[in-house]
Amino acid sequence: MPDPFSDDFRPARLVAEAVPGSNAPELSVSELSGQLKRMVEGEFGHVRLRGEISGWKRAASGHAYLCLKDDAAVIDGVIWRGQASQLAFAPADGVEVVATGKLTTFPGRSKYQIVIERMELAGEGALMALLEKLKARLAAEGLFDPVRKQSLPFLPRTIGVVTSPTGAVIRDILHRLADRCPTHVLVWPVKVQGEGAAQEVARAVRGFDAIEAGGPVPRPDLVIVARGGGSIEDLWAFNEEAVVRAVAACSIPIISAVGHETDTSLCDHAADLRAPTPTAAAELAVPVRAELQSAVAALSLRTERCARRYAERARERLAALVRVLPRRDAILGPQRQRTDELVQRLNLALERRVAVGRRALDRAGGALRPAMLDQRLATARTRLDGLARLLEAAHPNKPLERGYARIEARATGRVVTGVAAAQAAGAVTLHFHDGAVDARLERSGGKAYRGRPEQPSLLDTL
Incomplete structure (x- = not known):
């Protein structure tokens, strides 16, 4: 409690007054916030912070908000939309990063924060941790489920390849396809690493899937997504969520050939089949034409032998049946004899029928004498005259x-x-x-x- 008898004792007043000899000017809250802002930005215009992401959130405006923390402190951070769209990875809570930016204050809440201009993973361990989290999340959605896998066509007519057009990968694939079984190849050129590579690969996969069958551009029967070997950073584009979802949703069977045999990406898990190398992908895509020709020739020979054997056995069965069949004369003899008897009976019957008809004609001819015909005609005329008179008498006008x-x-x-x-x-x-x-x-x-x-x-x- 202040000593009321000391020289520094100032009793409390109701209205603030200037204290003689004081050099502390009165400042408004805004003035103080402005001074703090200039001081912080002047002293910490460029900083690099290492910390773990917490509370990651992307607003509808495209800006991203987060906190960076370690085991003793927390600082707020913001990434404006332009920088957020250029991040080389998809941030998530729990990932350790190194953020580069400048400190500033937020006067509205008397808080300070870092405006992040660039953010990178804090070493390969952080990258692997991010990869495992993304893998677990996508696996929980069923994108890696074996039930979703499609069978590869045995002999695709058109193969779509998503890769860099200038690297050794496309040359190896084309050379291997030409050696095994030449087929039509469509190349969709993309970047396979660096900024925007994941978006180009995903867009290429969706583009092949959108080609309609029977159009001017043939729709691929199979798609190969390929890239040569490299570090995990070099292959990171094929671990991006956009690529994984595009590969999993594609209705065309996909072979993933990313990196060398020991390299594994999330694209490999989402594809219908993983090839250890791009050259191996070409080998898995088509069979060997020479082997097919040999197999067809062998099948043709077997077919010819089977047909010949079938004809020989049929000929043998026919010969055996012919031997047990009765002779033709033995079968047709009774029928021939019966036919001869019927012919004789028919001739006799015709002769008798002609004789009967001739006698009936003679009797009818005797009855058709002129006198008898005249008599009949006179009788008919008399009856007709009587009917005419009767008709005339019965006429209603009579x-x-x-x-x-x-x-x-x-x-x-x-x-x-x-x-x-x-x-x-x-x-x-x-x-x-x-x-x-x-x-x-x-x-x-x-x-x-x-x-x-x-x-x-x-x-x-x-």
């Missing part, structure tokens, strides 16, 4: 000559046969022997009774 008339309803044209029909018709047509006249019928006085129908009166003639 009674009209005797003063009768035929009455027809004008609307229907039907003959009126009774009083009711005449009353219903009203308008009628009277047919006489020399013509017809239209008339209208009306009922006369009195009622009609059974036995003497009421007579219609002719009112007017139309």
Whole structure:
């Protein structure tokens, strides 16, 4: 507790006042933050920090935020979008790195942080740790599952190769293919190491997979992803997640030939088959043409021998069957004899049938004398005349000559046969022997009774 009797004792005041002799000016929070920012950036304009990544997060803007820590302290860090897109590896929590940048402050929260311009793995051990973490994560997703592997075509017509167009790898592959079994090769040139190599390899694999069958560019039946040997840093592009996912998702069978026999990449695990070297990949891709020709010739010879043997055995069986078959004359003799008997019987039957027909014709010819024909004709003419007279007498117009008339309803044209029909018709047509006249019928006085129908009166003639 301050001594109230000392010279330095200043009692607490309600309102701040300037203290005589004091050289500490009043600063605002912003002024102090600005001074701290200039001091920190001036003293630590370029630093290299080694630490373990913690809390890695990439924002939607593309900027990345993280913490670098060791066993005693933690510092915040930020990587702006431009630098974050150029990182040579995919950062993850727990990976030890060396970050290069400058220190600055964040006045809004009175914190200091490092703005990272470049970030690298802290040695091969950190690289291997990152590789194992990525491998475990992708394996958990099933990208390395053997069930996903596709069988290679026996004799691909077109092979796509993803590699550098200028290295010895493509020359070795083409030379080996030409020696074993020449086939059509499509080369997709890519960088196989360095910045952007992983993106180019992934884009090439997806590009081959996107080629449509039957188009101007033939779709590969097999793809080889190849690169020569090198250190783990040189082969790192084939451990990138983008390459692994593109290889695993490709619908075309893929052979991975990255590095030498002792080199292993995640691309090898995702591919359908791993080859120890690019030359071995060419050997796995196609069979030996000379061996195929020899095999075809051997099969052709075996086929010819089998066909010849089959024909010989068939000939032997046929000869054996012929020996046990009866003679032709023994089989056909009874049938020939039966045929001769039928021919004789047919001749006799025809002769008898002709004789019977001739006798019937003679009897019919005797009945067809001229006198009998004339008699029959006269009888038929008499019957026809009688029918004609009967028809003429039954003609409906015949009674009209005797003063009768035929009455027809004008609307229907039907003959009126009774009083009711005449009353219903009203308008009628009277047919006489020399013509017809239209008339209208009306009922006369009195009622009609059974036995003497009421007579219609002719009112007017139309």
